[in-house]
Amino acid sequence: MSKEIPYKIYLEEHEMPKQWYNVRADMKNKPAPLLNPGTKQPMTLEELEHVFCTELAKQELDDTTPYIDIPQEIQDFYKMYRPSPLVRAYCLEKKLGTPAKIYYKFEGNNTSGSHKLNSAIAQAYYAKKQGLKGVTTETGAGQWGTALSMACSYFDLDCKVYMVKCSYEQKPFRREVMRTYGASVTPSPSMETEVGKKILLEHPGTTGSLGCAISEAVEAATTTEGYRYVLGSVLSQVLLHQTVIGLETKIAMDKYDIKPDIIIGCAGGGSNLGGLISPFVGEKLRGENDYQIIAVEPASCPSLTRGKYAYDFCDTGKVCPLAKMYTLGSGFIPSANHAGGLRYHGMSSVLSQLYDDGYMEARSVEQTAVFAAAEQFARVEGILPAPESSHAIKVAIDEALKCKETGEEKTILFGLTGTGYFDMYAYESFHNGTMSDYIPTDEDLKPGFDSLPKMD
Amino acid sequence: MSKEIPYKIYLEEHEMPKQWYNVRADMKNKPAPLLNPGTKQPMTLEELEHVFCTELAKQELDDTTPYIDIPQEIQDFYKMYRPSPLVRAYCLEKKLGTPAKIYYKFEGNNTSGSHKLNSAIAQAYYAKKQGLKGVTTETGAGQWGTALSMACSYFDLDCKVYMVKCSYEQKPFRREVMRTYGASVTPSPSMETEVGKKILLEHPGTTGSLGCAISEAVEAATTTEGYRYVLGSVLSQVLLHQTVIGLETKIAMDKYDIKPDIIIGCAGGGSNLGGLISPFVGEKLRGENDYQIIAVEPASCPSLTRGKYAYDFCDTGKVCPLAKMYTLGSGFIPSANHAGGLRYHGMSSVLSQLYDDGYMEARSVEQTAVFAAAEQFARVEGILPAPESSHAIKVAIDEALKCKETGEEKTILFGLTGTGYFDMYAYESFHNGTMSDYIPTDEDLKPGFDSLPKMD
Numbered sequence: 088m089s090k091e092i093p094y095k096i097y098l099e100e101h102e103m104p105k106q107w108y109n110v111r112a113d114m115k116n117k118p119a120p121l122l123n124p125g126t127k128q129p130m131t132l133e134e135l136e137h138v139f140c141t142e143l144a145k146q147e148l149d150d151t152t153p154y155i156d157i158p159q160e161i162q163d164f165y166k167m168y169r170p171s172p173l174v175r176a177y178c179l180e181k182k183l184g185t186p187a188k189i190y191y192k193f194e195g196n197n198t199s200g201s202h203k204l205n206s207a208i209a210q211a212y213y214a215k216k217q218g219l220k221g222v223t224t225e226t227g228a229g230q231w232g233t234a235l236s237m238a239c240s241y242f243d244l245d246c247k248v249y250m251v252k253c254s255y256e257q258k259p260f261r262r263e264v265m266r267t268y269g270a271s272v273t274p275s276p277s278m279e280t281e282v283g284k285k286i287l288l289e290h291p292g293t294t295g296s297l298g299c300a301i302s303e304a305v306e307a308a309t310t311t312e313g314y315r316y317v318l319g320s321v322l323s324q325v326l327l328h329q330t331v332i333g334l335e336t337k338i339a340m341d342k343y344d345i346k347p348d349i350i351i352g353c354a355g356g357g358s359n360l361g362g363l364i365s366p367f368v369g370e371k372l373r374g375e376n377d378y379q380i381i382a383v384e385p386a387s388c389p390s391l392t393r394g395k396y397a398y399d400f401c402d403t404g405k406v407c408p409l410a411k412m413y414t415l416g417s418g419f420i421p422s423a424n425h426a427g428g429l430r431y432h433g434m435s436s437v438l439s440q441l442y443d444d445g446y447m448e449a450r451s452v453e454q455t456a457v458f459a460a461a462e463q464f465a466r467v468e469g470i471l472p473a474p475e476s477s478h479a480i481k482v483a484i485d486e487a488l489k490c491k492e493t494g495e496e497k498t499i500l501f502g503l504t505g506t507g508y509f510d511m512y513a514y515e516s517f518h519n520g521t522m523s524d525y526i527p528t529d530e531d532l533k534p535g536f537d538s539l540p541k542m543d
Numbered sequence: 544m545s546k547e548i549p550y551k552i553y554l555e556e557h558e559m560p561k562q563w564y565n566v567r568a569d570m571k572n573k574p575a576p577l578l579n580p581g582t583k584q585p586m587t588l589e590e591l592e593h594v595f596c597t598e599l600a601k602q603e604l605d606d607t608t609p610y611i612d613i614p615q616e617i618q619d620f621y622k623m624y625r626p627s628p629l630v631r632a633y634c635l636e637k638k639l640g641t642p643a644k645i646y647y648k649f650e651g652n653n654t655s656g657s658h659k660l661n662s663a664i665a666q667a668y669y670a671k672k673q674g675l676k677g678v679t680t681e682t683g684a685g686q687w688g689t690a691l692s693m694a695c696s697y698f699d700l701d702c703k704v705y706m707v708k709c710s711y712e713q714k715p716f717r718r719e720v721m722r723t724y725g726a727s728v729t730p731s732p733s734m735e736t737e738v739g740k741k742i743l744l745e746h747p748g749t750t751g752s753l754g755c756a757i758s759e760a761v762e763a764a765t766t767t768e769g770y771r772y773v774l775g776s777v778l779s780q781v782l783l784h785q786t787v788i789g790l791e792t793k794i795a796m797d798k799y800d801i802k803p804d805i806i807i808g809c810a811g812g813g814s815n816l817g818g819l820i821s822p823f824v825g826e827k828l829r830g831e832n833d834y835q836i837i838a839v840e841p842a843s844c845p846s847l848t849r850g851k852y853a854y855d856f857c858d859t860g861k862v863c864p865l866a867k868m869y870t871l872g873s874g875f876i877p878s879a880n881h882a883g884g885l886r887y888h889g890m891s892s893v894l895s896q897l898y899d900d901g902y903m904e905a906r907s908v909e910q911t912a913v914f915a916a917a918e919q920f921a922r923v924e925g926i927l928p929a930p931e932s933s934h935a936i937k938v939a940i941d942e943a944l945k946c947k948e949t950g951e952e953k954t955i956l957f958g959l960t961g962t963g964y965f966d967m968y969a970y971e972s973f974h975n976g977t978m979s980d981y982i983p984t985d986e987d988l989k990p991g992f993d994s995l996p997k998m999d
Contacts, residue, residue: 093556094622100549166550167634167925178623178697196652198927198962240922241634260967264927266974267918462723466696469623471654471720506654508964511716518722 119411201505203234211238220313221245225300228427229261231319236268252295298403320356329362357435391449418538425513567606575867657961659690667694676769677701681756684883685717687775692724708751754859776812785818813891847905874994881969
């Protein structure tokens with residue numbers, strides 16, 4: 088007889104993962120290396136540690152070590168807000184009338200409101216250990232900046248956040264959370280950096296962009312003694328830290344003999360999806376088990392479903408290394424979608440390679456359908472989801488309704504990355520019927536593709 | 544050897560309480576009965592069920608049954624977001640350098656952001672069971688309204704919220720959360736009720752008050768077929784439902800052989816404090832155990848520390864029954880303190896009687912000191928606390944620092960009722976140094992005391 092599944096499965100402290108899992112070690116086709124944008128040669132450790140903390144640069148380059156110890160200090164911090172619950176969505180199943188069994192791993196129950204804290208604390212730890220004074224970063228919607236502020240506050244590190252100006256002005260709450268944790272928050276573009284001054288001279292009225300904020304943060308890090316730059320997604324080191332999500336999920340599921348048939352996650356830069364699926368993909372890569380894996384992205388920013396697999400700049404300022412990824416081109420300007428965390432032109436190199444090799448599929452979904460799914464979920468499961476997370480909810484509901492038609496009792500697992508408390512303007516526009524469903528035409532995508540670097 | 548205490552203690556589902564505890568049953572001096580404001584006679588069941596659901600009216604009057612079964616449907620809903628964690632504040636202890644052991648019961652990890660959901664779901668359940676179409680209520684800061692919206696959505700009940708107009712305009716996020724859960728939210732005073740029209744005629748520019756919103760909600764409930772009025776605090780039925788907080792805490796502590804020396808909670812209408820302390824006070828009343836219990840209130844609205852123990856109106860509109868309580872008088876206008884949930888002129892009759900009988904003490908604290916404690920707590924414990932909850936944090940830190948001086952290893956327990964995500968304007972004014980510390984003079988208190996009803 089199988090054990091009765093509780094509404095929420097929490098691991099005990101002694102069951103929590105003590106190592107991260109590096110899925111690259113099990114990949115036959117390794118993700119392509121980061122390239123120096125000038126020489127087009129693979130970035131060396133020496134080059135990377137100019138920008139990143141040394142230990143993190145090593146993790147970025149390491150595609151052979153399958154398990155990497157989680158330092159005790161990070162494990163201790165994880166205990167403050169982890170394990171996150173694996174929730175059986177009994178109420179949603181009942182509402183849908185589906186024979187499918189739905190589970191979600193909920194990462195929103197911490198003050199940063201999302202999974203971002205898992206990597207922020209790791210990056211802050213290595214920065215502190217290296218004896219640095221502080222770190223710099225950029226933030227758009229603010230989830231990453233909030234998470235990093237919390238992590239830096241814990242380790243008593245300076246935290247300098249360049250926040251896209253329009254978010255700085257429109258999202259004062261996020262800004263104040265960061266200030267509560269002692270971070271300095273600068274609207275970008277600013278007069279504090281050369282690149283910021285240049286952009287302000289050329290475009291005096293600009294409200295900023297993520298690409299510009301990245302450039303400012305990198306410049307601030309590389310020109311200030313004792314500082315390094317940190318990033319919340321896309322990089323392989325970030326995916327590595329985020330595997331704590333998937334590892335906890337796997338342990339909890341194994342404990343109750345649950346095997347997911349379908350695993351679903353939203354994908355912006357790939358940090359959450361990569362973290363959730365890594366241990367499952369590892370089994371798939373080693374031929375031990377099979378899972379259907381679905382990456383969900385906004386129809387307005389469809390890097391996997393409509394992008395090209397090519398080397399590209401990670402930032403619009405073109406100061407970062409080149410990464411091979413599914414991309415719309417760094418010159419692509421995403422529309423003002425409310426899922427700010429998914430408005431990125433590219434995708435993690437690890438996920439791009441897995442997708443190209445057929446280990447996962449991808450779907451794009453439209454905004455109002457996503458908010459309708461979010462509201463349906465909120466009303467029965469209680470949790471008010473972030474717009475980003477709601478992309479995964481939408482596809483999970485779609486799959487559960489397919490099971491209702493076919494009668495299949497599939498087990499569906501999805502990642503619920505965060506809460507939407509700071510996204511109520513988006514919900515308001517959904518309620519008021521003013522939300523749009525922009526899908527770029529092929530013509531709209533052209534400038535992005537034209538911006539791809541020539542690699543000859 | 545005592546067991547090692549984890550950072551967070553979660554009960555398993557089968558350990559969760561199946562009954563609420565009615566502390567009135569163990570009180571020798573019962574709380575004074577509610578009185579009909581016209582006849583000054585105790586309210587009968589018949590009178591109460593005109594306004595409240597019948598089962599809730601019975602719970603309001605029942606001061607003899609010690610344990611009351613939690614209906615299975617409510618237990619199922621509790622499983623969606625409970626048990627809430629009992630957290631050992633290791634990081635705060637370390638930061639303070641105190642030998643005290645600090646625990647907090649954290650009620651903020653649900654979308655309503657606070658403990659209010661514990662009673663909202665119970666009240667919605669009884670309304671549904673009675674075959675009602677819907678319920679009405681008022682909300683100020685919006686935590687109660689949000690919780691009730693969630694509960695009504697779950698049971699498919701109409702939910703009509705009268706929201707104090709200035710909050711409606713200044714807190715659009717809370718309003719949108721309620722709308723997400725399908726509630727109708729009306730700025731109060733409105734033209735929908737007689738009392739609203741009357742007030743708007745007399746004071747055309749008014750931004751509303753809680754007292755006025757209560758009057759509108761009661762009128763709407765009593766003049767609309769199939770509706771009743773529900774309330775989020777003060778009433779004994781609410782305290783009863785909130786004992787799930789204290790019961791879970793007690794079970795978790797007993798499991799690890801922990802006995803608190805001091806128990807601390809913030810007190811507005813008393814719902815959280817009453818819920819947390821009830822099982823402990825029960826032992827105190829029965830002479831089985833002793834605990835120091837501290838109610839914390841804002842210096843700007845000091846009902847316990849500077850109020851009178853007297854019969855008073857529960858609302859400024861004077862339409863509700865009279866309750867005997869520690870009160871500043873329904874005519875007292877609290878200043879614009881940021882802890883909206885603590886800006887109530889009175890206090891639960893149960894807590895008032897316990898306080899009068901010496902079973903608990905009370906302290907008042909000033910606003911900027913509260914926010915300083917909140918920020919200190921957030922930085923080490925990760926959680927961004929609500930201003931209300933931070934009153935308890937302030938006194939817990941004070942007590943822990945006393946232990947540091949004396950070397951005593953006291954065990955301190957406090958209630959962390961909710962999160963401050965929707966209170967960032969308050970944090971902003973703290974950061975900007977524009978927060979004030981208003982304490983009413985005796986002269987300021989006089990109009991409130993003068994408004995107390997003559998009881999002859």
